[in-house]
Amino acid sequence: MNITLSDVENNFNNGRRGEEAQFGLPANSLGNLSLPAGFDTYSGAEKALYILNEERTARAGSSYPGVGTVLGLPFGAAETNLSNLAQSHANWLVGNNQWSHTGANGWSTAQRIDNDPVLGTAPNPDCHESTLNNALTENLYYIPNFFPTPNQRVVERALYDWIYADAFTSPAWGHRRACLMQDYNQQGTQGYTNNYGLAGTEGFIGLGANGGVGYNPSGLPTFGGHNDVVVLNFIDPIASPNSCNYFGMGVPLPISLIQFSGKAREEGVQLEWETATETNNSHFILERARGGKGFQAITRVQGAGNTLEKQTYDFFDENPTPGLNYYRLSQVDYDGSRNWLRTISVNHTSGKGYINFHPNPLRGETLEVYGLEKMPGHKAHLSLFSLSGQLLLQTVLETTAAAVSVSLEGVLPGCYLLRLRQGAQYLQEVLVKY
Known part of the structure; x- marks a missing residue:
């Protein structure tokens, strides 16, 4: 065979x-x-x-x-x-x-x-x-x-x-x-x-x-x-x-990527990337996802084809979601072959409140959840899962302040999936506890 x-x-x-x-x-x-x-x-x-x-x-x-x-x-x-x-x-x-x-x-x-x-x-x-x-x-x-x-x-x-x-x-x-x-x-x-x-x-x-x-x-x-x-x-x-x-x-990658970065601005997210060389590069595709899942294309940027000179590209995302946004950059050859180059995350903190937590990794027993909306009856929900999907902890957070502390005492060191939800806001991240 x-x-x-x-x-x-x-x-x-x-x-x-x-x-x-x-x-x-x-x-x-x-x-x-x-x-x-x-x-x-x-x-x-x-x-x-x-x-x-x-x-x-x-x-x-x-x-x-x-x-x-x-x-x-x-x-x-x-x-x-x-x-x-x-x-x-x-x-x-x-x-x-x-x-x-x-x-x-x-x-x-x-x-x-x-x-x-x-x-x-x-x-x-x-x-x-x-x-x-x-x-x-x-x-x-x-x-x-x-x-x-x-x-x-x-x-x-x-x-x-x-x-x-x-x-x-x-x-x-x-x-x-x-x-x-x-x-x-x-x-x-x-x-x-x-x-x-x-x-x-x-x-x-x-x-x-x-x-x-x-x-x-x-x-x-x-x-x-x-x-x-x-x-x-x-x-x-x-x-x-x-x-x-x-x-x-040998054959280098179609793209030699120097850097791909993003910065949160009041009106959105500024994304920039640079290439050292390009070979048969038709175009770039930039995708966005919330929580790293469900990437969707948000723009296509024309490439430089074949060049040994440094190229600089940028795109301004006017519609990021509140909180953590993932951006994935890929490149497409003239023959249609696609190469995924890099994935980054950017916290967009302007506009409505955003929900998040720190520190991560966690080296103690207390986690702080911040970015909560202080609205009567608008409670936040925290859930902690093992990576296999087993629910380990579930609690309701009172939103009398923009930040609250959550005790994770008794949770063993390891990697977990933490979910936060308040109204339309939703965050899912991997938490590392030492």
């Missing part, structure tokens, strides 16, 4: 829906993966770059419990030297019937990169940053087979499993973290310094793959067929490469 492009898209999109439910993200906020018609003509490294960048940018602006808001910057390139290094390790693994991050000369992943003639630090100038955790510089993937023919879509399957099916590996989600890892953190343990190339991109990847009927490394399942291995490497290029001969290959 052939694995089609539609099969690949469906699997990744099902993974996104599962992630939204698992982390309490707004439904469909991660959008859908849409692969271009010419995807099967791409090299393995180009396929990896395209899908990884789609996955990274899909999460831009999303807030994860305990992590905060994700930048969602795409990788800068599939770097040729790094892909050659990954391919050499894949060849060595198959040729020596091994399964390990340790390869030729007994070198680890970091040692292979450090001793590479172009990327290395010994004896050449330092051509990569040291901010990446060594454990997050290489992903390996093995696919067994009953049949003597090569496995289908090994790159796509490897990427899916690394991002969506990695929970039971050791360390759990390590491969996912390597694929989605963002900028350098304040603890100085891992990440990209984001000081090379366009501000809207960070990091390089390199990919190699190999396999054969005789490849059956000890400790891994084998069924007598053609088994395959995929190697994916990551580096952070330095700010001033000087003699570092980086060579990027």
Whole structure:
């Protein structure tokens, strides 16, 4: 049975829906993966770059419990030297019937990169940053087979499993973290310094793959067929490469989005976005939703087609709803392919009163609900649900003041769905309690 492009898209999109439910993200906020018609003509490294960048940018602006808001910057390139290094390790693994991050000369992943003639630090100038955790510089993937023919879509399957099916590996989600890892953190343990190339991109990847009927490394399942291995490497290029001969290959996203932001004004919401580059970009579609659900298109903005120059766009939403509004930006190619770029939220506080709560995350026992309308008999209702939909708490709030305190004593730490309603006002948000 052939694995089609539609099969690949469906699997990744099902993974996104599962992630939204698992982390309490707004439904469909991660959008859908849409692969271009010419995807099967791409090299393995180009396929990896395209899908990884789609996955990274899909999460831009999303807030994860305990992590905060994700930048969602795409990788800068599939770097040729790094892909050659990954391919050499894949060849060595198959040729020596091994399964390990340790390869030729007994070198680890970091040692292979450090001793590479172009990327290395010994004896050449330092051509990569040291901010990446060594454990997050290489992903390996093995696919067994009953049949003597090569496995289908090994790159796509490897990427899916690394991002969506990695929970039971050791360390759990390590491969996912390597694929989605963002900028350098304040603890100085891992990440990209984001000081090379366009501000809207960070990091390089390199990919190699190999396999054969005789490849059956000890400790891994084998069924007598053609088994395959995929190697994916990551580096952070330095700010001033000087003699570092980086060579990027691959297909960038149709849009390299620098930023997408919104600001509440008295009369509505001002929305702005910037692109670093555009390829075959027909137009943008801007959608709005209340509570992150039920997105509806509010405008279409003409794109710049093909350009390497920065472009700036804006739109003023005259009809936001009181409270939290979600805005989702997507881009449409000339061939009709649609790519979801980023989702943001803006609180519109002018006009009628708006209902909301804070703090979130909650590190104590008392939640404050504010923006209540002080009207006789116009009571507010608060409900707290588990993410599986079980009602845990329901209370009526007296509206003698614009803000009231609600005790959540006895509610265990975790993620919950909190709903507030007062008259026509309605708010549904994920509450994180520590």
